[in-house]
Amino acid sequence: MNVATGSQPASKVPGLDAREALCRDMILAAGQLALEGFKAAKEDRTAMKGPQDFLTETDGMVERYLRSRIEQTFPQDGFLGEETGGTPRDNLWVVDPIDGTANFARQIPHFCISIAFVSQGIVEIGGIYNPGLDELHFARRGMGATRNGNPIQVADTVDYQRACVELGWSNRLPNIRYLDALSHILTQGANVRRGASGALGLAFVADGRSDGYAELHMHPWDCLAGLLMVREAGGVTAPFLELDGLAKGGGVLAACPGIAPGMSEATGIALTL
Incomplete structure (x- = not known):
């Protein structure tokens, strides 16, 4: 299977420098708001949106902050948020x-803010910030990916017996689909884990901490920034926006080139050629 890897040509979209600066600044500020909420979190400050889907007060506060910053700086831009929606x-x-948020609610510092900027159907900028560890993963199309300013790249793993991948799941699809994928991956010899943050799972593929991440259905706010990072770090991904993922969500696969075909076979998620 031939797959496309590596950084793409640098974008020429007007205003990207200013949007990159805004993204970097506001994601760090939003992280501080999230960290304050994390430290102050109590059980009665947490509600449920649905089965195993947590909603915290901090979610709404952080999204309102980010929306406000964007509206003030680029009022002509659209906004699509997990909590408040929006118009593309x-x-x-x-x-x-x-x-x-499940980690956040249980005082596990494995959560993040994820921001992607999309222009004409192409993801141009992506940021994922974990304030608990003060780690900022960042990518701009055609300019590579970094963690805290240092260049990152995907792992060079080619042996499934040495591979460590992450498989996310949700109740949007039958459990048997995930169990089948899990069984197939394990049969190939890879170790499988789940960290309960799809965005961080993708960021970890970009910096070589994981060899692959797959989830049979994700929303765009969970994955667009991370998919850009993986591609910019030399990895392979499945198409998402091309399959109307912005409106409907869809399957997500990101991996280092050496194990991407096997992950695709196990999950049934096709790779971008």
């Missing part, structure tokens, strides 16, 4: 104020 436009910010 040619220039669109896609935001998950806290990905990993």
Whole structure:
């Protein structure tokens, strides 16, 4: 199977430098808001949106902050957030104020803010910030990916007996689909884990901490920033926006090139050629 890997040509979309600066600044500030909420969290400050889907007060506060910053600086841009929705436009910010809310609610510092900027259907900028560890993963199309300013790249793993991958799941699809994928991956010899934050799972593929991440259905705010990072770090991904993922969500696969075909076979998620 031939797969496309590596950084893409640098974008020429007007205003990207200013949007990159805004993204970097506001994601760090939003992280501080999230960290304050994390430290102050109590059980009665947490509600449930649905089965195993937590909603915290901090979610709403962080999303309102990010929406306000974007509206003040780029009022012509669209906004799509996990909590408040939005209307897609040619220039669109896609935001998950806290990905990993189950971890957040249980005082596990494995959660993040995820922000992607999409122009004309192409993800141009992606940021994922874990304030608990003060780690900022960042990518801009055609300019590579970094963690805290240092260049990162995907792992060079080719042996499934040495591979460590992450498989996310949700109740949006039958459990048997996930169990089948899990069984197939384990049969190939890979170790499988789940960290309960899809955005961080993708960021970890980009910096070589994991060899692959797959989830049979994700929302765009969970994955757009991370998919860009993996591609910019030399990895392989499945198409998402091309399959109307912005409106409907869809299957997500990101991996280092050496194990991507096997992950695709195990999950049934096709790779971008």
